Amino acid sequence: MPLAQTSTTVPVIVNDDLCIADKGCTVCVDVCPLDVLRIVETDEGNKTAFMKYDECWYCMPCEADCPTGAVTVNLPYLLK
């Protein structure tokens, strides 16, 4: 029973230029109640936060607590 790969747009967007995950920051990952954010290495070799799991309550701690304003919470497409 192989699993499909179904695409989905994600509500939380991170601006790589502003994200300071490279400096060890994990604030957005830490505060998310649903634990859906992770840190990944970009093609340029920098680290940045991204939304790994599309399981968002659009509640906003990630955006509110980000020290550099890199995170934007949009509404999931299904309900916006």
Next chain:
Amino acid sequence: MDEILDGLTQIDCDILVIGGGTAGPMAALKAKRKNPKANVVLLDKANVKRSGAISMGMDGLNNSVIPGYATPEQYTKEITIANDGICDQAAVYRYAQECYGIIEELDEFGIRFQKDENGEYDVKKVHHIGTYVLPMPNGDTVKKALYRQLRKARINIINRYMSTRLLTGEGRVAGAICVNTRTAEFLVVRAKAVIMGLGAAGRLGLPTSGYLMGTYENPTNSGEGYSMAYHAGAGLANLECYQINPLIKDYNGPACAYVAGPMGGYTANAKGERFIECDYWSGQMMQEFYDELQGGKGPVYLKLNHLAEETVSEIERVLHIVERPTRGHFHAGRGTDYRKQMIEMHISEIGFCSGHSASGVFVDEHARTTIPGLYAAGDMANVPHNYMLGAFTNGAFAGLDAADFIADVDFAAFDEGEVEAERNRVLAPTKRDDGIPPNQIEYKTRRLVNDYLQPPKVTAKMELAQKRFEEVRDDMEQGMYVQDSHELMRALEASSILDCADMAAAASLYRTESRWGLYHNRVEYERDNENWFCHTILTKGEDGKPAHRKQDVKPYVVEIADEEKDAYDKQRVDPSVAAE
């Protein structure tokens, strides 16, 4: 991160508090202050800094009993009537007497409450009878203020561990089995007392948007408290009294008539006419809301477009910062301006939550469950309509009582086999090569909840639900498959959700009458005070399935006159005087 690792650690503490949202932190603080030598552990599936229903804050206290504005007797009477008489008043009365002290304490934590020009609390009337709603101008800071207190009191905080089962032995609680949500490693916590503050079962019904996490409640609150209490053998009360709320359609956050009502906003039908007298959330109010939607006069709206500019701006300021701050984005995206358009509302998915209804783990006025040493507080305990201040206050009661309880007991011995059995249950989806992912198990369960359990409740539909749930359970137990530890957390949540769905069906079938307005509207049965003026208590039966019994409502502390008993049944605006 998210790799599945093999590991098991055991720790001991005096008091284990599960859930770091609202009730849990207050319980931990109170226990630690009463007994500074006690080792108090506060454990959360997320991070205590931003966990639970008030993750981003709260716009006010909906049920404050403040001297000069309301009395404990009046509040107890109001909640008893709002909850259709099924209420052990001792817990409500104690809350009403002591919540003012908690407000003062929260004030000392730096959480401010609205005051008028004379420095008095600026309490607003939203309920049918009394005046209890107190706005919180800096309500967005609640979690930060709580967290500072937890650090100061040296509470041991454990984040990102999900508890999955309670341990019991010697006829009392012995601890809990927990799993790390990022590594799948196990933590067994032995404790002399356990306080549960795990929130609502908010991921029971499926929101109409179809988005799994687009629920009214914080979706981390997926019913683990109810499920763990059930498997441990505790009694759960009146689960058929669902939570159903009037919300902003699709966005699924509260439209917040509690904020807008005192400033002149109200719930209206498509013509902009008021049809309910009182915007306070009750089953009777929801029935009127439902009737208006079904009766061709819908959609239903929150109406603010008749208000002055400065009033609308003030409402926006509060509603767009606190509790659900993406609300402003939502309205902007649809071009809804409160000054011009009304805000479309709808009926929420069903859930268990005593914060707004009465479905919860049975507790007394000390927050004690039916298992010695095990406490429950907040949305998952059955003190009716207890909201955020109820979670704080009943959490405090739990902490204070637990501090006494541990003085006289040592760790209860438990069967080590239970830990092994639980490890096998939890890890089963990691041992398969392929299968059904947890999101599909969850989606199907919750879609069936909508199809068959949503009121109006029909016997044949609920019996069908039970059959379908059994099939889903077989699939879950035999075929669920996860690829990492994050998915394993979702798999465990799917299991709690299915437990709650089973309990919702069973409890609703047991009470063969209609009560609490829409919450338990059983179309084949009328109200039946003779046979059903009682609590229903659900426990795990010998056969592993829900068992039921009736339990008397304790004699009232505050008497209610016969002519007052149906005050909440008279919700509909008299059309002859409605024109305005």
